[in-house]
Amino acid sequence: MSFHDSEIQTPNLDKLAKSGTRLERFYVNPTCSPSRASLLTGMPASRMGIVAPISGRSEKTLPDSIITLPQALKKANYQTALMGKWHLGLTPASGPEAYGFDYSYGFLHGQIDQYSHEYKNGDPSWHRQGKLIEEEGHATDLITQEVVKWLSEQKENQQFFLQLAYSAPHIPLQEPEKWTEKYRFIENKSRRDYAAAMAHLDEAIGQVLQHLYSLGLKENTIVLFMSDNGAQENWNPTTQYDGKYGPNDQLGSNKPLRDYKTSNYEGAIRVPAIISWNNFMEAEKNQNYISVTDVMPTFLELAAVEIPEQVEGESLTSILKEKTNENHNIYVRGHKQESFIQKPWKLVRTRHLDEETEFELFNIEEDPSEEKNVIAEHQEIASNLKKAIQQQFDRDANEVNVPLK
Structure with missing residues (x-):
């Protein structure tokens, strides 16, 4: 991202970072499924035994005793939706609806072909409302179109929670020439394709935010941007996707932080994050040590919704609003x-x-x-x-x- 001095231009994320609060010490888990579990429960994912990506075919992964963020918000009459990547259950029966989302669209697995929308072993993954479907188009574009449509359909004064999780810049990298052409100056093809995926993602985020604001929702909407783990260094697909794709020798960069996705070093678990709420949160760089487990209690407190007993994270409202100098102790577990x-x-x-x-x-x-x-x-x-x-x-x-x- 260009606001972190990358050669990849991300003007829409830059604009969000400039107007919002950059969380410079925001910690997640080393891989995707655990971070998503922590986001939705306010707990270390390891409390539920989730310490690595959910692989193969799986049943429900979160215990029935857990109250998720969307379930808690639904009690306060929020509409809830998940668009894009799920990866906390790989069948429709263990999809977003099982955990409190009123509406869902996207893919169930951790990665997909951006056009066929199939998992790396050929399993179908693209779904809407718990039913597997087939659609034509690039995943980034389809998800953006669905989000814009869903936002437009919300009734006036209807409170909502939307979790938007794009596939990009996850492998496999399959970007149209429109995006790769912008980065001809990057010699390494893998890095060039990665840059193109990020540029495509940035435009998609810009479209969603612009539509949100055009509906007059800027004043009353909290926007949180975050990554679920640090960048991946490279990718060797071998027989994945029937061998259609060659290896990527250079993908993202976490420099100057150490290491990549899957470890417990800073490059894997300290990620870019921005939170923005017009007229409530100042434009600044925040250096407090905070965790993905803090998101659920923060959102619930701001929404005046009771925080479930299971939640171990702490609300960030005093840090963000009152500028207190709190630093949370953070426990992270990988495999x-x-x-x-x-x-x-x-x-x-x-x-x-x-x-x-x-x-x-x-x-x-x-x-x-x-x-x-x-x-x-x-x-x-x-x-x-x-x-x-x-x-x-x-x-x-x-x-x-x-x-x-």
Whole structure:
């Protein structure tokens, strides 16, 4: 994104960043399904055993005892919709409607062919309202058209919650020449295609926001933009999509942060985020340490809706409105790696199958790139954070990825 000094131009996101609050220390999970679970429940996804992307065919992944964000908002007469990527259940029966969305459209899986809309193994994924469908067109364009249509159909003064999750810039990268032509100056084809996907995405977001504002909804709409994980470095599809696509050797960049999607280092879990509400939130860069688990309680408090007991995140209203200097302790778990963040410290624990567990301690204020492990110099701090990680880990559920029977 160009507001992060990238060569990729994103004028619509730049405009949102300029008018809204940039959350510069916003933490998510290392991969997509866990971040989506945390967003909808206000809990670390590991509490539900979700520590990696949901793969294969799966049943419902969130426990029935959990009250999701859309379910809580529906009690206050909000209309709820999910457009685009779901990835918390790979069949219509475990789709968005099962978790409180009144309307849904898009794809069930974690990735799709942008034109056939099939999963990498050929499974159908494109759906509307719990029914698999077939449509022609690029996923980015189809989702945008559906969002504009849905917004136009909302009754005057009807409160709504819309979760919009595009496929772009997820692989496979299949952008029309209109978008790749803009980035001929990028020599690497994979990076050029990635830039094109981001430019296409930016225009789509601009269309949605412009339509929202044309309906007179700018004053009363909170807009949150975020990523579900850090960028992916490369992609080798092998036999995916019947071998139609070659490898991508260079995709996104998380620099100067360390590493890529799937790890617990900053490049994987610290992501761009912007929150905007006209006349309520100032245009600024916010450096408070906050988590994706804080989104649900924030939205519910702003909507004057009761926050369910399960929620572990904390509302950001005092940070955003009153400018308090709160920094939340943050626990993140991946498949074989966990981290615990307590400003300015971050402890990363890596569990190896046949080797001793490894610990790394970083001062992420002084060393945001996590280049120097200072655990030897700060053993007492490391000891306390080790206990904190273990306490959190002990509360987690067993890892799940339930196959259909």
